Amino acid sequence: MITLTLPVPLARLMPDSVSSNGGRPRSVRLDARNWPELADEMRARYPLVAERVLTDAGTLTPGFVLVVNDQAVPTHNSSAYEVGDGDEVAVIVALAGG
Numbered sequence: 001m002i003t004l005t006l007p008v009p010l011a012r013l014m015p016d017s018v019s020s021n022g023g024r025p026r027s028v029r030l031d032a033r034n035w036p037e038l039a040d041e042m043r044a045r046y047p048l049v050a051e052r053v054l055t056d057a058g059t060l061t062p063g064f065v066l067v068v069n070d071q072a073v074p075t076h077n078s079s080a081y082e083v084g085d086g087d088e089v090a091v092i093v094a095l096a097g098g
Contacts, residue, residue, distance in 0.1 A: 014049060
């Protein structure tokens with residue numbers, strides 16, 4: 001299992017039925033053991049989230065950062081998304097300043 005945490009704007013796209021109290025949690029557990037399984041499960045269970053954060057190739061869309069166990073990882077190549085059973089994965093919005 002992998003724990004996926006989302007920022008509030010993305011968590012709002014999750015169905016109400018995800019939580020027993022009717023609210024939308026920011027973190028969910030997915031039956032995935034690697035990045036391709038995580039992406040597939042996101043598409044199946046949370047399609048509105050997936051269409052915003054995943055490309056057709058299974059990478060993150062520009063503007064998002066992948067954090068695995070508190071470490072940011074490069075998002076330009078999905079083969080670099082090394083996630084495994086028990087990991088905590090967060091998809092966060094990349095901020096740029098000027």
